[in-house]
Amino acid sequence: MSMQDKLDLLNKLRADVEAGGGQKRIDKQHEGGKKTARERINELFDPGSFKEIDVFANTEIEYKKVKNPGEGVVGGYGTIGGRRVYIFAQDFTVVGGSLGRVHAAKICKVLDMAMTVGAPVIGICDSGGARIQEGVDALDGYGQIFFRNTVASGVIPQISVIMGPCAGGAVYSPALTDFIMMVSGTSQMFITGPLVIKATTGEDVSQEALGGASTHNQVSGVAHFLANSEEECLAQIKSLISYLPLNNLEDPPVFPATEPALDKETLLSVIPDDANKGYDVRNLINAVVDAGSLLEVHQFYAINGVVGFARINGQSVGIIANQPRVLAGCLDINVSDKIARQIRFCDCFNIPIITFMDVPGFLPGVQQEYGGIIRHGAKMLYAYSEATVPKITIITRKAYGGAYLAMCAASLRADSTFAWPSAEIAVMGPEGAVNVINRKEIAAAENPVETRKQLVQDYRDRFANPYIASARGFIQDVIDPRETRANIIEALHNLSTKRESRPRKKHGNIPM
Numbered sequence: 001m002s003m004q005d006k007l008d009l010l011n012k013l014r015a016d017v018e019a020g021g022g023q024k025r026i027d028k029q030h031e032g033g034k035k036t037a038r039e040r041i042n043e044l045f046d047p048g049s050f051k052e053i054d055v056f057a058n059t060e061i062e063y064k065k066v067k068n069p070g071e072g073v074v075g076g077y078g079t080i081g082g083r084r085v086y087i088f089a090q091d092f093t094v095v096g097g098s099l100g101r102v103h104a105a106k107i108c109k110v111l112d113m114a115m116t117v118g119a120p121v122i123g124i125c126d127s128g129g130a131r132i133q134e135g136v137d138a139l140d141g142y143g144q145i146f147f148r149n150t151v152a153s154g155v156i157p158q159i160s161v162i163m164g165p166c167a168g169g170a171v172y173s174p175a176l177t178d179f180i181m182m183v184s185g186t187s188q189m190f191i192t193g194p195l196v197i198k199a200t201t202g203e204d205v206s207q208e209a210l211g212g213a214s215t216h217n218q219v220s221g222v223a224h225f226l227a228n229s230e231e232e233c234l235a236q237i238k239s240l241i242s243y244l245p246l247n248n249l250e251d252p253p254v255f256p257a258t259e260p261a262l263d264k265e266t267l268l269s270v271i272p273d274d275a276n277k278g279y280d281v282r283n284l285i286n287a288v289v290d291a292g293s294l295l296e297v298h299q300f301y302a303i304n305g306v307v308g309f310a311r312i313n314g315q316s317v318g319i320i321a322n323q324p325r326v327l328a329g330c331l332d333i334n335v336s337d338k339i340a341r342q343i344r345f346c347d348c349f350n351i352p353i354i355t356f357m358d359v360p361g362f363l364p365g366v367q368q369e370y371g372g373i374i375r376h377g378a379k380m381l382y383a384y385s386e387a388t389v390p391k392i393t394i395i396t397r398k399a400y401g402g403a404y405l406a407m408c409a410a411s412l413r414a415d416s417t418f419a420w421p422s423a424e425i426a427v428m429g430p431e432g433a434v435n436v437i438n439r440k441e442i443a444a445a446e447n448p449v450e451t452r453k454q455l456v457q458d459y460r461d462r463f464a465n466p467y468i469a470s471a472r473g474f475i476q477d478v479i480d481p482r483e484t485r486a487n488i489i490e491a492l493h494n495l496s497t498k499r500e501s502r503p504r505k506k507h508g509n510i511p512m
């Protein structure tokens, strides 16, 4: 064979791999509103930057013929916004993207290389699960991936993108990563599908209702981002990556600063005069952070809290806020999980945490107690105490009891705590406090309603302000709300060289 013949063979073999499962299957993929693995990669990465690895990896070597092109997964690395990122994307057109020994080995190599280089990994899942013909080899392949996901946790950011079926034990690789993104109508995740559920429990449920994007973004909290199309999802990935460092030894990238979208004067009226009225905390955040920079995580889950990423003066920060317009911003089981997870992610990856506190307390109720609010709420206390990144807390209104501590009070080692003049920092709200300490007095009063009202007002005047906490040294300063951004920028600058060490240990035992 001449060199030209050899080159022709190489080009044919490469073209066979790149053709995936063939045009008919590609057409079927498109008809279902889905892109192919390679189309997804091309849209995500900077043009021309993707470098494929293990192009010819295969279970069976058949000279001059590619069987199962690419083994149902495309892996490699490239750049997104000029920064190195690794990826594997399952190719549903090849044996349903099912995972066999070589398929798993390709994914493991991507994870290993990303760890060696210190770069984020994106996994695009579109697969019928374990390749049935490969039996326990397929199961072992999943185990190898789970192990690597766990070891990589906290070292490199890991993002899972569900763009097709993801069933059975296969869902656990995404679940071990930092973020799960789903696309409405075309992605599903479940441990057992509708048919098995029907057979075992008799419940009737569609695939979408059981494990679609809305279910996992709104109900279960398994997914963190919801997109209405693959294009939107790919744009979300690029946006998310822009807030993150490449690994735990780096700082996040800094962008040119922009002024907030909302004028700082709006901060004087964002909180209603009536202390029992709610408001949208996003209006407050958007008057503090760089315009358009707020990227919510878990936007549709536990919406009594807002968490996400933003930029302040061009610098990435993690945002954690109570949302007073839902459940008055109370902390419940789900929002505790949501907040604790965001704290831990930020702490892993050197992203300072800005907490906006307006919280009347933990949500009272039998279901909350039965559901274990104690151990879920404890996650917030644990995560904030454990976190050593810069922690800046702004108390805008209510800061009562255990919830005051759980939203990163000074005692949990917040580095800078600022209070607005509207802050009410006390062991509990006026109504609850009066019910406990003045119960007998109210019962004996000639006019209990009037007496109670008077006592509530007395309590409010005495305790519901920021000055007692300030006098004790729990508040760095009481600030004009319009100066919130300036104070945060100054504190971030001051804390940029923060070093805080903790006792050496294998790992802590966060309440679960």
Ligand code: HXC
Residues within 6 Å of the ligand: 094, 095, 096, 097, 098, 127, 128, 129, 130, 131, 132, 133, 139, 142, 143, 165, 167, 168, 169, 170
């Ligand atoms: C081998 C598979 C496969 C699998 C799909 N295919 N899943 N081959 N192993 N797991 C093949 C099909 O035979 C078909 O091949 C091609 O991929 C496309 O599949 P279709 O069924 O035609 O596609 P569609 O109608 O869109 O249905 C998609 C699907 C269905 C819902 C995912 O394929 C399906 O139910 N697959 C099996 C799912 C499953 O039970 N997997 C095992 C889960 S257990 P041809 O040649 O006909 O085109 C598991 C354990 C993991 O994953 C444990 C980890 C710890």
